[in-house]
Amino acid sequence: xxxxxxxxxxxxxxxxxxxxxxxxxxxxxxxxxxxxxxxxxxxxxxxxxxxxxxxxxxxxxxxxxxxxxxxxxxxxxxxxxxxxxxxxxxxxxxxxxxxxxxxxxxxxxxxxxxxxxxxxxxxxxxxxxxxxxxxxxxxxxxxxxxxxxxxxxxxxxxxxxxxxxxxxxxxxxxxxxxxxxxxxxxxxxxxxxxxxxxxxxxxxxxxxxxxxxxxxxxxxxxxxxxxxxxxxxxxxxxxxxxxxxxxxxxxxxxxxxxxxxxxxxxxxxxxxxxxxxxxxxxxxxxxxxxxxxxxxxxxxxxxxxxxxxxxxxxxxxxxxxxxxxxxxxxxxxxxxxxxxxxxxxxxxxxxxxxxxxxxxxxxxxxxxxxxxxxxxxxxxxxxxxxxxxxxxxxxxxxxxxxxxxxxx
Amino acid sequence: xxxxxxxxxxxxxxxxxxxxxxxxxxxxxxxxxxxxxxxxxxxxxxxxxxxxxxxxxxxxxxxxxxxxxxxxxxxxxxxxxxxxxxxxxxxxxxxxxxxxxxxxxxxxxxxxxxxxxxxxxxxxxxxxxxxxxxxxxxx
Ligand SMILES: Cc1ncc(COP(=O)(O)O)c(C=O)c1O
Numbered sequence: 138x139x140x141x142x143x144x145x146x147x148x149x150x151x152x153x154x155x156x157x158x159x160x161x162x163x164x165x166x167x168x169x170x171x172x173x174x175x176x177x178x179x180x181x182x183x184x185x186x187x188x189x190x191x192x193x194x195x196x197x198x199x200x201x202x203x204x205x206x207x208x209x210x211x212x213x214x215x216x217x218x219x220x221x222x223x224x225x226x227x228x229x230x231x232x233x234x235x236x237x238x239x240x241x242x243x244x245x246x247x248x249x250x251x252x253x254x255x256x257x258x259x260x261x262x263x264x265x266x267x268x269x270x271x272x273x274x275x276x277x278x279x280x281x282x283x284x285x286x287x288x289x290x291x292x293x294x295x296x297x298x299x300x301x302x303x304x305x306x307x308x309x310x311x312x313x314x315x316x317x318x319x320x321x322x323x324x325x326x327x328x329x330x331x332x333x334x335x336x337x338x339x340x341x342x343x344x345x346x347x348x349x350x351x352x353x354x355x356x357x358x359x360x361x362x363x364x365x366x367x368x369x370x371x372x373x374x375x376x377x378x379x380x381x382x383x384x385x386x387x388x389x390x391x392x393x394x395x396x397x398x399x400x401x402x403x404x405x406x407x408x409x410x411x412x413x414x415x416x417x418x419x420x421x422x423x424x425x426x427x428x429x430x431x432x433x434x435x436x437x438x439x440x441x442x443x444x445x446x447x448x449x450x451x452x453x454x455x456x457x458x459x460x461x462x463x464x465x466x467x468x469x470x471x472x473x474x475x476x477x478x479x480x481x482x483x484x485x486x487x488x489x490x491x492x493x494x495x496x497x498x499x500x501x502x503x504x505x506x507x508x509x510x511x512x513x514x515x516x517x518x519x520x521x522x523x524x525x526x527x528x529x530x531x532x533x534x535x536x537x538x539x540x541x542x543x544x545x
Numbered sequence: 546x547x548x549x550x551x552x553x554x555x556x557x558x559x560x561x562x563x564x565x566x567x568x569x570x571x572x573x574x575x576x577x578x579x580x581x582x583x584x585x586x587x588x589x590x591x592x593x594x595x596x597x598x599x600x601x602x603x604x605x606x607x608x609x610x611x612x613x614x615x616x617x618x619x620x621x622x623x624x625x626x627x628x629x630x631x632x633x634x635x636x637x638x639x640x641x642x643x644x645x646x647x648x649x650x651x652x653x654x655x656x657x658x659x660x661x662x663x664x665x666x667x668x669x670x671x672x673x674x675x676x677x678x679x680x681x682x683x684x
Contacts, residue, residue: 443580445546445604446556453557462580462604471580486580519562520602521584522577 141504142455147342147433148291148319148492149459153385154344160388161346161381172378173367182380189387193351196394197336198327205352205370206383210318210339211242212363213352216374217314217335218246218285220360222255225282234276235285236260236268238477243285243316260286262477264536266295266425274305284313288320292461292474292490293425294434296324303332312358318342318350322393323400323431328353338390340382345389349382400495404432407502411435411491414506418513420526422537424475424488433494438480439487440533440540441523442516447489450512456505461488481539483522548605549639555609560616563598569666572658574678575651581607583655585615589663592623599655606645610652613637618656627675629656654678
């Protein structure tokens with residue numbers, strides 16, 4: 138079989154598209170002026186930013202005044218959560234609700250706030266990787282300042298019932314933030330219809346450059362300034378604008394949201410083909426709901442195989458993917474996302490995430506399905522864990538989250 | 546992960562993978578919970594390691610360090626094998642990323658655990674010769 142090069146790690150980052158690069162190019166050398174300057178080179182840039190803000194807003198169903206450009210998803214998450222916390226603490230509201238499987242940009246921000254007198258409720262996630270709006274309703278208290286639930290999970294791709302959670306928060310008068318970094322361009326977002334008060338997004342997940350993102354802040358909510366200085370971003374985030382990045386972001390979000398149904402229609406069958414094909418390998422499990430998931434996300438655990446070695450072997454065959462194993466997280470524990478849906482450490486170590494975009498083809502899926510069984514067999518044949526499993530009749534429990542011995 | 550070419554070579558083409566039937570010494574270290582298990586098999590004749598094989602569950606560095614360790618002790622005396630250190634294994638692989646140093650420690654321990662088993666099978670107290678090898682942690 139001919140070797141293919143397949144980039145299946147879109148959840149990590151994506152390449153800048155041709156259209157985005159072309160849109161950005163004039164602003165590096167020709168229109169390089171500072172948007173705050175008075176002469177035409179400056180004014181041109183100011184107009185470009187006004188235009189970009191309107192385009193980003195349109196893609197989310199927001200008003201341009203509600204869009205604030207940032208340096209990416211982590212910054213937007215930090216600003217939204219710390220900003221609301223800071224503002225509402227003065228009113229005695231020092232309780233935050235989030236979920237156990239948020240991105241670290243949210244989790245570590247919440248942990249930071251816990252050290253500063255806030256109480257945080259980490260909602261448990263279902264075995265399918267979903268949050269029930271009722272859980273949110275039950276957790277809201279008098280002193281709840283904010284609910285922060287991610288739109289789509291970055292590892293297992295599960296899509297949360299955001300509109301329903303938004304409705305719960307609205308009814309209870311609590312602000313609702315969603316980290317939509319993995320959702321933009323993959324699901325239809327309308328911040329007004331979905332009752333979203335704050336939304337984080339990051340350009341590099343949908344073909345804009347790295348280091349540019351935005352925070353949507355619903356009109357009527359005034360967050361403390363993130364960066365003090367000049368008057369950029371209504372004085373809330375000072376610093377000469379990342380003009381090229383902002384223009385790239387506007388082009389990218391327009392392209393990414395132009396035809397989401399077509400993208401979903403194209404990728405869903407490929408995703409399902411991959412899931413069905415990979416699950417034919419013995420002792421594997423799908424992580425996250427099969428249906429409530431991003432069309433370009435597959436996450437599967439392989440018993441008896443360690444994730445990093447799986448990635449290195451796949452890379453040898455030209456396939457770039459990722460894993461939630463401890464080895465790839467740089468800590469001793471496997472991914473908190475996989476643990477949150479109930480997996481034991483052993484099962485979580487052997488996970489594989491394939492995340493792909495529009496350019497993914499049937500041939501790519503076929504190639505992955507052709508090489509993966511051999512790789513799994515080879516790694517298992519040299520795995521003492523697999524040997525023990527075979528000898529001692531160890532197998533999955535009923536819900537495939539743990540390994541148990543015969544008769545247990 | 547910034548692996549050297551040697552690490553990648555030993556990962557993609559591991560030397561001495563497999564088992565030895567009726568091995569003279571078998572050592573297993575690490576545990577599945579932490580994501581690394583190494584199992585080392587030794588054939589020993591006249592104080593010489595005439596054959597050595599391994600099986601490893603773990604990351605690229607875990608496979609590469611086990612593979613390198615088998616190469617470094619195969620055909621050598623027990624004394625030489627006892628002197629194998631994790632830094633020697635690392636050096637032979639042109640280094641490891643800092644977070645992967647523990648894999649080389651595991652490889653050294655796997656050799657020592659196999660030698661401990663060898664002495665125990667001979668009815669000799671291994672501790673004065675091999676030293677203490679950390680017990681396998683059961684979950
Ligand atoms: C869900 C989620 N939130 C936040 C981030 C952070 O985004 P950025 O890399 O732009 O800071 C990421 C990307 O890694 C993500 O997947």
